[in-house]
Amino acid sequence: xxxxxxxxxxxxxxxxxxDEAAPLVLCVGAPTMVSWPDALCAALARGGRxxxxxxxxxxGASTTVDPEAPAYTLRDLAADAAALAxxxxxxxxxLAGLGVGGMVAQVAALDHPEAFAALTLVGTRPVAPGPVDDxxxxxxxxxxxxxxSLPEPDWSDRDAVTEHAALGAAILGDDPAAARAVAGRVxxxxxxxxxxxxxxxxxxxxFARLDCAPRWRERLGEIxxxxxxxxxxxxxxxxxxxxxxxxxxxxxxxxxxxEEASTAVPDAAAGRVAAAMLDLADAVGVx
Numbered sequence: 709x710x711x712x713x714x715x716x717x718x719x720x721x722x723x724x725x726x727d728e729a730a731p732l733v734l735c736v737g738a739p740t741m742v743s744w745p746d747a748l749c750a751a752l753a754r755g756g757r758x759x760x761x762x763x764x765x766x767x768g769a770s771t772t773v774d775p776e777a778p779a780y781t782l783r784d785l786a787a788d789a790a791a792l793a794x795x796x797x798x799x800x801x802x803l804a805g806l807g808v809g810g811m812v813a814q815v816a817a818l819d820h821p822e823a824f825a826a827l828t829l830v831g832t833r834p835v836a837p838g839p840v841d842d843x844x845x846x847x848x849x850x851x852x853x854x855x856x857s858l859p860e861p862d863w864s865d866r867d868a869v870t871e872h873a874a875l876g877a878a879i880l881g882d883d884p885a886a887a888r889a890v891a892g893r894v895x896x897x898x899x900x901x902x903x904x905x906x907x908x909x910x911x912x913x914x915f916a917r918l919d920c921a922p923r924w925r926e927r928l929g930e931i932x933x934x935x936x937x938x939x940x941x942x943x944x945x946x947x948x949x950x951x952x953x954x955x956x957x958x959x960x961x962x963x964x965x966x967e968e969a970s971t972a973v974p975d976a977a978a979g980r981v982a983a984a985m986l987d988l989a990d991a992v993g994v995x
Contacts, residue, residue: 776904
């Protein structure tokens with residue numbers, strides 16, 4: 709079921725899967741909810757969870773003002789996650805963040821620890837968009853050269869945008885057909901016809917313009933809830949060393965490396981990731 713819920717003064721587009729009386733797994737979009745794989749969300753719902761995936765501000769069905777000049781910060785997005793978790797369930801939630809959504813999730817777990825009972829971070833890193841710390845692997849240079857050499861699509865043309873997504877996925881080592889399908893769904897959910905809105909929804913460009921200060925990496929040792937870090941071995945965008953650093957720096961975090969995966973969680977790995985997330989929650993009595 710897809711609906712809109714207001715939390716922290718913002719209308720959030722959300723989708724519910726599973727029994728709404730079951731323990732909550734809140735999935736932070738990157739930036740839209742459909743970045744979370746259907747197969748993974750369905751597996752979590754079958755495992756006895758109320759799965760809610762949602763759109764960040766300026767994306768999908770959430771409040772959209774101006775993705776090119778956001779008037780909010782990463783901390784505001786983290787506060788959105790905490791407020792939405794409280795709105796959906798009186799119990800602390802299992803918070804899951806993917807890609808740039810994983811940055812939101814890290815800050816949310818640090819700034820609003822009372823709202824969350826477990827944390828899953830998928831394909832992300834412990835620093836904000838932009839220059840990376842010297843001890844962390846940066847984007848793979850060869851892959852980025854190829855990726856950013858692709859001509860910009862006509863953002864007003866659905867077919868051009870979905871083809872652009874497929875070409876990018878091929879460069880990153882993801883499934884082009886799956887990327888094309890997701891891009892089509894993102895297109896169909898984008899509010900309005902502005903090319904800038906379509907570009908922002910497809911690529912999460914708001915994060916390049918977002919105030920992400922202050923740093924949070926040095927605070928990761930404060931995270932006191934059980935944590936799972938999931939990362940693709942072949943990820944050229946956030947190479948696996950970023951996930952390894954998260955797992956080292958978050959106390960007692962578990963690391964699950966998907967040997968055949970790149971930036972996306974493939975359907976073939978959805979059951980394994982869901983099982984690890986369910987085991988994490990069950991270990992602390994979340995469900």
